[in-house]
Each structure stands twice: as C-alpha cells, then as structure tokens.
Amino acid sequence: MARTTIRSMTVEPLNMPLLEPFAIATGSISEARNVLITLTLQDGSVGYGECAPFPPSTGESQETALAAARGCIDLLLGQDVAHWRMLAKLVRSLYFSQTTVCAGIEMAILDALTRSYGMPLYAFFGGASSQVETDMSIPIVSAERGYQLAEETVRLGINTIKVKVGSDLREDVNRVESIRSGAPHLGITLDANQGYTPNEALLCLEALDDRDIRPLLLEQPVHKDDLAGMRYIMQHTSVPIAADESAGSLGEVSHIINSAAANVINIKLMKTGIVEALDIAALCRAAHMQLMIGAMIESRLAISAAAHFAAGLGGFRFIDLDTPMLLAEDPFLSGYEQRGGIYDLSNIKSGLGIILK
Structure with missing residues (x-):
C-alpha cells in the first residue's frame, strides 16, 4: 500500500461567528457555517479541507455539504491521493452540484499529498x-x-x-x-x-x-x-x-x-x-x-x-x-x-x- 493512501477521513461542522454582520446585495450573514474535512494518509500525513457553502451564491447549506462530504468517505478510503486529478473527477461526477464539497475534498487531498511530499502547496x-x-x-x-x-x-x-x-x-x-x-x-x-x-x-x-x-x-x-x-x-x-x-x-x-x-x-x-x-x-x-x-x-x-x-x-x-x-x-x-x-x-x-x- 502506498504511503499516500487515505487511511481515515472525518467530516464535521465548522461554525465561526463574525465580528459584526456582513451584508451584501443578496443577503446578510453573522456566522460562517462551514464544514471541515480531515484526511490522514498511511504515512501519518494529515490534510485539511474547508467547504464554505453560502446559499445565495452556491445553492448549498451546511447541512447539504455535511451530507455530501460524509457520502464521500467510503468512496475515498483506501484511495491514493497521488492520483488527485482522478479523485477530483470521481467526487465531481457524483456531487457535481455540491461544488464547495468538491473544493474542500480537493483541498484536503492536496494538503495531505504535499505534506507527504514535504513541499509547500504554492x-x-x-x-x-x-x-x-x-x-x-x-x-x-x-x-x-x-x-x-x-x-x-x-x-x-x-x-x-x-x-x-x-x-x-x-x-x-x-x-x-x-x-x-x-x-x-x-x-x-x-x-x-x-x-x-x-x-x-x-x-x-x-x-x-x-x-x-x-x-x-x-x-x-x-x-x-x-x-x-x-x-x-x-x-x-x-x-x-x-x-x-x-x-x-x-x-x-x-x-x-x-x-x-x-x-x-x-x-x-x-x-x-x-x-x-x-x-x-x-x-x-x-x-x-x-x-x-x-x-x-x-x-x-x-x-x-x-x-x-x-x-x-x-x-x-x-x-x-x-x-x-x-x-x-x-x-x-x-x-x-x-x-x-x-x-x-x-x-x-x-x-x-x-x-x-
């Protein structure tokens, strides 16, 4: 098994209050209701990803993002993050309307991969x-x-x-x-x-x-x-x-x-x-x-x-x-x-x- 194989994946809510309400033309928000994805690889490298659904912009809510991200756990366990483009395509093929979830998973995959490789993502x-x-x-x-x-x-x-x-x-x-x-x-x-x-x-x-x-x-x-x-x-x-x-x-x-x-x-x-x-x-x-x-x-x-x-x-x-x-x-x-x-x-x-x- 490759050292960059996904050993575990967790999905949890990520709620963060704002200093003051933030109003734009499509709505106002006083708390970020996001989702945190954590991947651990076979070699112990950990990667983090964040999904930031905002219903007026993305059509997603924290609840739909949590459900979709949790639906990806069985899909991704045992997969090798070295094949990051293939994994991104796989997730997108199933959850194409949950774009923040696709983004959060890709983020966690690339964070874990580049930590394992010992190079900064930039x-x-x-x-x-x-x-x-x-x-x-x-x-x-x-x-x-x-x-x-x-x-x-x-x-x-x-x-x-x-x-x-x-x-x-x-x-x-x-x-x-x-x-x-x-x-x-x-x-x-x-x-x-x-x-x-x-x-x-x-x-x-x-x-x-x-x-x-x-x-x-x-x-x-x-x-x-x-x-x-x-x-x-x-x-x-x-x-x-x-x-x-x-x-x-x-x-x-x-x-x-x-x-x-x-x-x-x-x-x-x-x-x-x-x-x-x-x-x-x-x-x-x-x-x-x-x-x-x-x-x-x-x-x-x-x-x-x-x-x-x-x-x-x-x-x-x-x-x-x-x-x-x-x-x-x-x-x-x-x-x-x-x-x-x-x-x-x-x-x-x-x-x-x-x-x-």
Missing part, C-alpha cells in the same frame, strides 16, 4: 511567487460606519478597499464617497453582487466620477445570467468589469470570454474546485483576461489554499482574500504570515502549513 502549483496582497471588504453599512471601517483599514496597512454596493443607489454612492474620505489614498473596487440593472451600474459610476472617484474595478454589477447587460456596461465605461457569480464553471467562463462580457474573471475555489480553477486560469491567460481570486466567508484554512493557488500560479491582478479578518474566532493558525495586506507563504515547509488550534 510550490506544487508552480512557485511563481510566495506571497499575495489582499484588499479589505466593507459590507453594506451606513456611510458613517463605512468611514470608520475605512480608517481602520488604513491603520491595518492595507492598500485597497472593496466596497459592497448594489442596494440603494444613492446610499451606495454616499457610502463610497464616505469611505474615500476615510481612506483618501487607498484604491477602491466595487462589488454589486448582482444588485444593479445595467443602467443603475452606469449611473453609479457616473455619480462617482462626478465626485472624482474612479474605481479600479466593478465586480458582478448585474444578475449572473445577464451577460448582455454586462457587455453593455463594458461598452459604456472604461472601468474594468469583473465576472464573479457569472463565472461558476469553465463552460461559463468560456461563454463570458466569447461574449466579451467582462475584462476580469474572479476565480473562487468554492465555486469551481481546484482542478477546474486551474483550467479556468489557463483559459483566461490564453484569452488575455485579467485574473482575480476571491472567497466566500472562509477561515484561515480555505483562504490559505486560495493564497497558495494564486501565489503559485502568479499573474492575479486582484486579490480579495480578507475574510479571516472578519471572523471573531478562527480555529486555525499559520498557513501564512500577515503584514498589512500581504500574506507571506515563504516560511511554509509543507502543504498548506495550517495548524488546528
């Missing part, structure tokens, strides 16, 4: 870099609270703020203006989470332009199926447009590229899993599409996996991996060292480098 992905620099998100809050959060972000030494918009247009513009006042030298990106019509998105950008505010990016301005609307916005602004909810699979990204409906693709491991994310990144490079990496409400575990992925591949223009900073409690340590918005992976010896408290 090196396994290509070692293009050993660090990434994240932004900080500000949810849909009052203009006054936005100003306070912007000042806090400056004190943290983070260089870019991502502002959630897509609710009331006037309130959105006032919030962005207030955040700019609180952090006058920081870059600003906007994320509407499907909350606008094409005309509302353009009105928002126009109103901000009148206030001398030019966002670096506008993410998912309209409903995920409205590619014509996204293309219309692109044709009427020079602000880059990113697809997030629209870009849930390799096929969808291919369609976005062929439709010329976005300038940027936001890869989220929870939407696609790791194997498909590799394919999406390759397709985007071939099509000269800019790359972004983002996350659901994830702990340090899943964010570390995304950081290893983006650093290892390189070439990601926008990094949105701030969610551990939103948690009141995080059960994990290490995975990266943080300085301001920089996540440094260079001291990790093997795998994700994550330690369970």
